[in-house]
Amino acid sequence: METAAAPNKKTDFKPAKLGREVQARLGQQLRAMYDDVVDQGVPDRFVELLNRLEVSGKDKH
Protein backbone atom coordinates (compact mmCIF):
# COMPACT_ATOMS: atom_id res chain seq x y z
CA MET A 1 0.00 0.00 0.00
CA GLU A 2 1.22 3.49 -0.78
CA THR A 3 1.15 6.40 1.60
CA ALA A 4 -2.15 8.17 1.12
CA ALA A 5 -1.50 11.27 3.20
CA ALA A 6 0.42 13.46 0.79
CA PRO A 7 -2.14 14.04 -2.01
CA ASN A 8 -4.74 15.34 0.43
CA LYS A 9 -2.73 18.33 1.52
CA LYS A 10 -4.82 20.71 -0.54
CA THR A 11 -7.96 20.10 1.49
CA ASP A 12 -6.31 21.90 4.39
CA PHE A 13 -7.63 25.22 3.07
CA LYS A 14 -9.80 27.01 5.57
CA PRO A 15 -13.08 27.73 3.85
CA ALA A 16 -14.02 30.49 6.30
CA LYS A 17 -11.47 33.00 5.10
CA LEU A 18 -11.68 34.06 1.49
CA GLY A 19 -8.54 34.72 -0.43
CA ARG A 20 -8.01 38.01 -2.20
CA GLU A 21 -8.41 36.39 -5.57
CA VAL A 22 -11.85 35.09 -4.63
CA GLN A 23 -12.91 38.46 -3.26
CA ALA A 24 -11.66 40.20 -6.38
CA ARG A 25 -13.51 37.73 -8.56
CA LEU A 26 -16.78 38.23 -6.67
CA GLY A 27 -16.37 41.99 -6.68
CA GLN A 28 -15.80 41.97 -10.41
CA GLN A 29 -18.94 40.00 -11.11
CA LEU A 30 -21.01 42.10 -8.74
CA ARG A 31 -19.87 45.36 -10.32
CA ALA A 32 -20.29 44.04 -13.85
CA MET A 33 -23.90 43.12 -13.08
CA TYR A 34 -24.53 46.43 -11.36
CA ASP A 35 -22.83 48.59 -13.99
CA ASP A 36 -24.79 46.83 -16.69
CA VAL A 37 -27.86 48.58 -15.28
CA VAL A 38 -26.11 51.86 -14.48
CA ASP A 39 -24.97 52.07 -18.11
CA GLN A 40 -28.59 52.06 -19.24
CA GLY A 41 -28.76 55.65 -18.02
CA VAL A 42 -32.04 57.33 -17.10
CA PRO A 43 -35.13 55.76 -18.69
CA ASP A 44 -37.61 58.27 -20.15
CA ARG A 45 -40.28 57.49 -17.60
CA PHE A 46 -38.24 59.18 -14.88
CA VAL A 47 -37.56 62.32 -16.86
CA GLU A 48 -41.26 62.49 -17.71
CA LEU A 49 -42.16 61.99 -14.07
CA LEU A 50 -40.06 64.97 -13.03
CA ASN A 51 -41.48 67.07 -15.86
CA ARG A 52 -45.03 66.26 -14.78
CA LEU A 53 -44.24 67.10 -11.17
CA GLU A 54 -42.76 70.42 -12.19
CA VAL A 55 -45.71 71.38 -14.33
CA SER A 56 -48.24 70.44 -11.67
CA GLY A 57 -46.21 72.27 -9.03
CA LYS A 58 -45.82 75.54 -10.92
CA ASP A 59 -48.38 78.29 -10.62
CA LYS A 60 -49.88 79.11 -13.96
CA HIS A 61 -48.90 82.61 -15.04
Add this chain to the structure above:
Amino acid sequence: MPMDESVRKAVLGAVPSLRAFAISLCGNVDRADDLVQETMLRALANIDSFQPGTNMSAWLFTILRNHFRSEYRKRRREVEDGEGHYADTLKTQPEQHGHVEFREFREALAQLPADQREALILVGASGFSYEEAAKICGCAVGTIKSRVNRARTRLAEMLSIDNAGEFGPDEQTRAVLAGGERS
Protein backbone atom coordinates in the same frame (compact mmCIF):
# COMPACT_ATOMS: atom_id res chain seq x y z
CA MET B 1 -43.78 72.03 -5.83
CA PRO B 2 -41.16 74.31 -7.31
CA MET B 3 -38.14 72.25 -8.12
CA ASP B 4 -34.70 73.58 -7.65
CA GLU B 5 -32.55 72.93 -10.71
CA SER B 6 -29.80 71.44 -8.58
CA VAL B 7 -32.28 69.09 -6.90
CA ARG B 8 -33.63 67.99 -10.25
CA LYS B 9 -30.11 67.31 -11.47
CA ALA B 10 -29.09 65.41 -8.37
CA VAL B 11 -32.22 63.26 -8.36
CA LEU B 12 -31.97 62.39 -12.04
CA GLY B 13 -28.26 61.81 -11.70
CA ALA B 14 -28.90 59.24 -8.99
CA VAL B 15 -31.48 57.31 -11.02
CA PRO B 16 -29.09 54.89 -12.80
CA SER B 17 -27.49 53.68 -9.58
CA LEU B 18 -30.81 53.66 -7.72
CA ARG B 19 -32.15 51.35 -10.44
CA ALA B 20 -29.10 49.10 -10.23
CA PHE B 21 -29.51 48.92 -6.45
CA ALA B 22 -33.24 48.24 -6.69
CA ILE B 23 -32.82 45.51 -9.31
CA SER B 24 -30.14 43.84 -7.21
CA LEU B 25 -32.45 43.96 -4.21
CA CYS B 26 -35.65 42.67 -5.73
CA GLY B 27 -34.45 40.85 -8.84
CA ASN B 28 -37.15 42.27 -11.06
CA VAL B 29 -36.79 45.21 -13.41
CA ASP B 30 -40.41 46.37 -13.36
CA ARG B 31 -40.69 46.25 -9.62
CA ALA B 32 -37.35 47.95 -9.31
CA ASP B 33 -38.49 50.83 -11.52
CA ASP B 34 -41.61 51.21 -9.40
CA LEU B 35 -39.39 51.34 -6.33
CA VAL B 36 -37.27 54.06 -7.92
CA GLN B 37 -40.33 56.07 -8.92
CA GLU B 38 -41.76 55.83 -5.41
CA THR B 39 -38.38 56.86 -4.02
CA MET B 40 -38.32 59.97 -6.22
CA LEU B 41 -41.84 60.94 -5.20
CA ARG B 42 -41.07 60.51 -1.52
CA ALA B 43 -37.78 62.36 -1.79
CA LEU B 44 -39.32 65.35 -3.53
CA ALA B 45 -42.26 65.43 -1.13
CA ASN B 46 -39.79 65.51 1.75
CA ILE B 47 -37.06 67.56 0.17
CA ASP B 48 -37.16 69.96 3.14
CA SER B 49 -35.81 67.22 5.37
CA PHE B 50 -32.75 66.84 3.16
CA GLN B 51 -29.77 68.66 4.62
CA PRO B 52 -27.98 70.60 1.91
CA GLY B 53 -24.32 69.76 1.74
CA THR B 54 -24.85 66.14 2.76
CA ASN B 55 -24.80 63.22 0.36
CA MET B 56 -27.97 63.34 -1.74
CA SER B 57 -27.27 59.94 -3.22
CA ALA B 58 -26.99 58.29 0.20
CA TRP B 59 -30.22 60.00 1.25
CA LEU B 60 -32.05 58.62 -1.80
CA PHE B 61 -30.62 55.14 -1.24
CA THR B 62 -31.90 55.27 2.34
CA ILE B 63 -35.40 56.13 1.18
CA LEU B 64 -35.38 53.37 -1.42
CA ARG B 65 -33.98 50.82 1.00
CA ASN B 66 -36.56 51.61 3.69
CA HIS B 67 -39.38 51.54 1.19
CA PHE B 68 -38.20 48.20 -0.16
CA ARG B 69 -37.92 46.77 3.33
CA SER B 70 -41.45 47.75 4.33
CA GLU B 71 -42.81 46.37 1.06
CA TYR B 72 -40.77 43.22 1.48
CA ARG B 73 -42.18 42.61 4.94
CA LYS B 74 -45.70 43.12 3.63
CA ARG B 75 -45.18 40.72 0.77
CA ARG B 76 -43.55 38.21 2.97
CA ARG B 77 -46.62 38.13 5.16
CA GLU B 78 -48.80 37.69 2.13
CA VAL B 79 -46.81 35.01 0.41
CA GLU B 80 -45.45 33.23 3.48
CA ASP B 81 -42.34 32.52 1.58
CA GLY B 82 -38.77 32.98 2.64
CA GLU B 83 -35.60 34.05 0.95
CA GLY B 84 -36.01 31.55 -1.85
CA HIS B 85 -38.87 33.52 -3.33
CA TYR B 86 -36.79 35.88 -5.45
CA ALA B 87 -34.59 33.07 -6.58
CA ASP B 88 -37.65 31.26 -7.89
CA THR B 89 -38.84 34.38 -9.64
CA LEU B 90 -35.51 34.58 -11.38
CA LYS B 91 -35.58 31.00 -12.52
CA THR B 92 -38.99 31.28 -14.09
CA GLN B 93 -38.39 34.57 -15.87
CA PRO B 94 -34.75 34.73 -16.84
CA GLU B 95 -35.26 37.06 -19.82
CA GLN B 96 -36.50 39.83 -17.60
CA HIS B 97 -33.26 40.28 -15.84
CA GLY B 98 -30.86 41.38 -18.45
CA HIS B 99 -27.89 39.53 -19.76
CA VAL B 100 -27.67 35.79 -19.44
CA GLU B 101 -24.07 36.06 -18.28
CA PHE B 102 -25.18 37.52 -14.96
CA ARG B 103 -27.94 35.01 -14.40
CA GLU B 104 -26.01 32.57 -12.28
CA PHE B 105 -24.63 35.39 -10.19
CA ARG B 106 -28.06 36.99 -9.77
CA GLU B 107 -29.55 33.70 -8.69
CA ALA B 108 -26.88 33.24 -6.06
CA LEU B 109 -27.31 36.83 -4.91
CA ALA B 110 -31.05 36.32 -4.63
CA GLN B 111 -30.54 33.45 -2.21
CA LEU B 112 -28.69 35.58 0.31
CA PRO B 113 -30.60 36.92 3.30
CA ALA B 114 -31.85 40.42 2.48
CA ASP B 115 -29.60 42.18 5.00
CA GLN B 116 -26.48 40.52 3.63
CA ARG B 117 -27.49 41.22 0.06
CA GLU B 118 -28.04 44.93 0.58
CA ALA B 119 -24.81 45.32 2.57
CA LEU B 120 -22.78 43.61 -0.11
CA ILE B 121 -24.29 45.68 -2.92
CA LEU B 122 -23.91 49.01 -1.13
CA VAL B 123 -20.25 48.38 -0.32
CA GLY B 124 -19.21 46.17 -3.21
CA ALA B 125 -21.04 47.78 -6.10
CA SER B 126 -22.56 51.15 -5.18
CA GLY B 127 -19.24 52.36 -3.83
CA PHE B 128 -20.39 53.47 -0.39
CA SER B 129 -18.02 53.29 2.54
CA TYR B 130 -18.83 50.93 5.41
CA GLU B 131 -19.84 54.00 7.42
CA GLU B 132 -22.22 55.26 4.73
CA ALA B 133 -23.71 51.81 4.26
CA ALA B 134 -24.26 51.54 8.01
CA LYS B 135 -26.16 54.84 7.97
CA ILE B 136 -28.26 53.77 5.01
CA CYS B 137 -29.18 50.48 6.71
CA GLY B 138 -29.54 52.01 10.17
CA CYS B 139 -27.07 49.70 11.86
CA ALA B 140 -23.54 49.63 13.27
CA VAL B 141 -20.47 49.68 11.04
CA GLY B 142 -19.34 46.35 12.48
CA THR B 143 -22.67 44.82 11.55
CA ILE B 144 -22.22 45.91 7.94
CA LYS B 145 -18.71 44.46 7.86
CA SER B 146 -19.79 41.08 9.13
CA ARG B 147 -22.78 41.01 6.75
CA VAL B 148 -20.51 41.75 3.81
CA ASN B 149 -18.12 39.01 4.89
CA ARG B 150 -20.87 36.46 5.31
CA ALA B 151 -22.36 37.44 1.97
CA ARG B 152 -19.03 36.96 0.20
CA THR B 153 -18.42 33.62 1.85
CA ARG B 154 -21.86 32.30 0.91
CA LEU B 155 -21.61 33.59 -2.64
CA ALA B 156 -18.23 31.95 -3.07
CA GLU B 157 -19.71 28.67 -1.85
CA MET B 158 -22.75 28.89 -4.09
CA LEU B 159 -20.72 29.83 -7.14
CA SER B 160 -18.05 27.23 -6.29
CA ILE B 161 -15.26 29.75 -6.28
CA ASP B 162 -12.63 28.57 -3.86
CA ASN B 163 -9.17 29.69 -2.97
CA ALA B 164 -7.43 27.34 -5.34
CA GLY B 165 -10.36 27.67 -7.68
CA GLU B 166 -10.85 26.94 -11.31
CA PHE B 167 -10.55 30.67 -11.95
CA GLY B 168 -6.92 30.75 -10.86
CA PRO B 169 -5.02 32.00 -13.91
CA ASP B 170 -1.89 29.95 -13.52
CA GLU B 171 0.18 27.84 -11.20
CA GLN B 172 2.30 30.75 -10.10
CA THR B 173 -0.71 32.67 -8.89
CA ARG B 174 -1.95 29.60 -7.10
CA ALA B 175 1.31 29.30 -5.30
CA VAL B 176 1.05 32.91 -4.19
CA LEU B 177 -2.54 32.38 -3.08
CA ALA B 178 -1.67 29.26 -1.15
CA GLY B 179 0.87 31.22 0.86
CA GLY B 180 -1.29 34.29 1.05
CA GLU B 181 -2.60 33.80 4.56
CA ARG B 182 0.77 34.44 6.12
CA SER B 183 1.27 38.14 5.63
